[in-house]
Amino acid sequence: MSIIRRSPPGSKVHQVSSESNISNIEPENPLNYVGRRQKRPRNEDQRKGIDDSLKDELLSMLTNWKKDQDLILSKLCSDIAELKQQNANIQSTNIEMERALTFISTQYEDMNTKIINLDRERKENHNYILSLENRLEDVQKKLKSTVIEFRNLPTPAQNIKQETQQDLCDLVQKICDVLNVNFHPSEIKDICRIKIKAGVSTVITELTSVLSKNKILSGAKEFNKININSKLSSKSIGLSSSTIPINIYIYI
CATH class of the missing domain: 1.20.5 (Single alpha-helices involved in coiled-coils or other helix-helix interfaces)
Structure with missing residues (x-):
C-alpha cells in the first residue's frame, strides 16, 4: 500500500504593508495587556509663534x-x-x-x-x-633893615618940573634938619616915591646903614615928644601952609 504524504495545512500569513510612519499603524489584534496611550494634541506651531x-x-x-x-x-x-x-x-x-x-x-x-x-x-x-x-x-x-618910609610927604605941584631922586634926597635932608639929626645925603642908597591911593604917597628910602635909619627914627620920636602940639608935618618943613602929618616908619 502506498503511503500518501500530505503537506501540513498552511497557516495564514499576514502581510505587512510598508508604511513610512509606523507609529500611525493601528495593530490588528491589539494585545489585551497593553493599554493604548492617548496622544496629546501638540501646539508646537502656536508655541513657536x-x-x-x-x-x-x-x-x-x-x-x-x-x-x-x-x-x-x-x-x-x-x-x-x-x-x-x-x-x-x-x-x-x-x-x-x-x-x-x-x-x-x-x-x-x-x-x-x-x-x-x-x-x-x-x-x-x-x-x-x-x-x-x-x-x-x-x-x-x-x-629892609636899612629902609624907612616917609608917609604923607606932599608931591610937587603939577606946574613944577617932574620930581627926581635928587628932589627926594633934598626933601629927606630937609626933614633931618628939622629933626636936628646929623645926616648927609650920601647916606641914602636908594629912594623912590610910591603912590598908595589918591592924594597919598610914600617915599621909600634905603639907607647905607642901620645906624642912619635908627638915628632918623629916634630923631622923629624925640621931636614929636617935645613938640606935642606941633608934631612933624608938611608945615614943619615949609612945604605947604596946611598941616599934613608926616609919619616915619620902619619899612615892612
Missing part, C-alpha cells in the same frame, strides 16, 4: 532701548564736549584775566613807585622852597 513674537518684542525693546541709550550717550558726549569747550574757554579767559591782572599789578606798582617818587620830590621841593623863602626873608630883612 509665541516664542517668535516674544523674541521679536524683546528684540524690538532692546533695539529701542539701544537707540535711547545711543541718543543719551550721544547727548552726553555732546554735553561733555561742550563742557570741555567751555572749560577750555574758561581756562583761556582765566589766563587772559591773569595776564591782565599781572599787567595791571605791574602798572599799579609802577604808578605807586612814581607816586612815591613824586611825593618825595614834592617834599624835597617844598623843603627847598621853604629854605628859599627863609633865605629870601632873611635877605629882605637885611635889605
